Every structure is written in structure tokens, then in C-alpha cells.
Amino acid sequence: MTCKLSIVTTLYRSRETIEEFIRRAIAAAEAVTDDIEVVIVDDGSPDDSAAIVRRSVDADPRILLVELSRNFGHHRAMLTGLEHASGDLVFLIDSDLEEPPELLSEMANVLREKSVDCIYGLQRKRKGGYVERVSGRLFYWLFRTLSDVGIPENVSTMRLMTRRYVASLLRFRDKNPVFVPLSILAGYRQAPFEFIKSSTSETTYSFGRRIALMVLAITTFSARPLMLMLFFSLILAASGFLYGSYVVLSALTGPVQDGWSSLMAVVVFFFSLNAVFTGLIGLYVKQILEEVKDRPRSIVQEIYSHRRPSETTRV
Secondary structure (H helix, E strand, O other), X not given: OOOOEEEEEEEOOOOOOHHHHHHHHHHHHHOOOOOEEEEEEEOOOOOOHXXXXXXXXXXXXXXXXXXXXXXXXXXXXXXXXXXXXXXXXEEEOOOOOOOXXXXXXXXXXXXXXXXXXXXXXXXXXXXXXXXXXXXXXXXXXXXXXXXXXXXXXXXXEXXXXXXXXXXXXXXXXXXXXXXXXXXXXXXXXXEEEEXXXXXXXXXOOOHHHHHHHHHHHHHHXXXXXXXXXXXXXXXXXXXXXXXXXHXXXXXXXXXXXXXXXXXXXXXXXXXXXXXXXXXXXXXXXXXXXXXXXXXXXXXXXXXXXXXXOEOOOOO
């Protein structure tokens, strides 16, 4: 194959794996093409991952280090890496080696055989401990139930993409991007690639971060919760009207029973429901606020390459 291939990955607490990743990724790419570049995005990693990559850049001109000014998050860092990739094919993969870079050659063959624009990794069995598996199932169930965007269960960020697909994906300018649903919305012909994902390191996605990502994904890609709120409110309003009519008729036809406990239960229930609805609406208002501010999705502090370092601001 004579086309140019870009390998894109991100750094965050990656000092234990990044050197081996670079070696294995380049070896896997050399089996596919001679024209290679490796784009590595430092997402404000607190360890010395970036310093390790700088040494690799000095030794190999095919490697490019993009350093962000702070930690912007995994999804923003991935999209920043795609913005700096120039290959005809782009291989996006995490640097923790839980996704074997050696799968690249097989994925390239599938891409050609099926004539698709994106081959995405699909875990045969979700890896991780009990919390990770349960939270994963909860995320996919809620997202399928509440969203209009269908995403495959146990999908991975690892994927091989054509240039036109990447260009279309980067046209989405979400300030709080969630990568996988955006990759589905980009369209084009896509195909899954099943693989077994290993568990070599402790995940940086805590349970709290998973919940936050789930809430962000649902409120970003679906207005269905608002419709459910409206539907539920109409049912409650109708129930309240019927109950009120029953109370009036009972007062007109017989003695009135003391109902202090039941009255307080109803009041507390409706106040709690109102608080939940208000909080949900607030999440949507927050998403609107983030978009209208039009802040940069990420800021590139420095691009370190074999030729010379440069300072860049990505808007």
C-alpha cells in the first residue's frame, strides 16, 4: 500500500506503556505502508510521559508530539489528534496496549475487502471488574433507551478510518464531544471488527467519571428525557384533576376524613419530582451555555516534531 498512514493516540499517565506502544505501533504500520506518521497528544499528563515521547521524537522524524495546555479530557484529546493527522488512512488507538496495535494489518485488509470508510473495534467480551462491567451495561442500556443514536454495545475507540471520513467527523464542533456517538452521526459505511481487549492497567475512568460521561452523552444526543418529562407531567396533571374531583364529590356526599399524613406524602412527592425535573432541565441549559460560549475545544500549547518545536493555539 502506497498511501500515507497516521497513527493517533493520547497520553495520560502513560509512562509505563508509551515506549512499547510506539515500537509496536510503528512495526505494525510498517507491515501496511512505508509512509507513516505517529501523532501523540499529551492530554496534560501529570507524569513524565511527554518527556519520554520527546526522546522518541528526537530519534524518529515520523513521530509528532502535540502538547495540550492542560487536561481537556480523553475525547477532546482524540479529536485534537485527528485534527493534526494528515494520512490517507488514520488509525486511532489508545496507548495503554489493551488494544493490540498489531491488529492494524488485519483491520486494513477488512477495510479494503468491505470497501468501508471506518472499521471500529468491538469487544467480544467487556473487560474489567464488576463495577466497570455493570456501569458499561447501564450506560448502553440507558443510551439506547433515551437516545436517537444507536451505538453498538462494547464498542471501542480503536478504529481505522479513511481521510474523507475523518474530515467529515471533524466538522462536528461540539464543545463537550462524546466520541463514539459522533462517529456514528458522521455516517458513511462502517463495519465492526471483533477483538479481545486485555486489562493491563487500572482504568482512569472512575465510577463518577463514567456517570458524568453517561449524563453528558444522553443530554447531548437526545431530547427524549424532556419528552418523557412532559408525558409524565401530563399523566400527573390528569391524576391530580381526577383525585381533586373525587375529593370534592366526597366532601359533598359525606363526612370529610382527616388526611394530614397522606396530604404531606403527596406534597413531598410532588416537590421532589419538581426538583428532579428542574435539575434535568438545568443539565440541558448547561449544555446550551457551553455551546453558546464558543470556547475552544482544546488549546495546543506546543507541537514538538523532529524539525522544530512550534507553539500553536487550536480554536
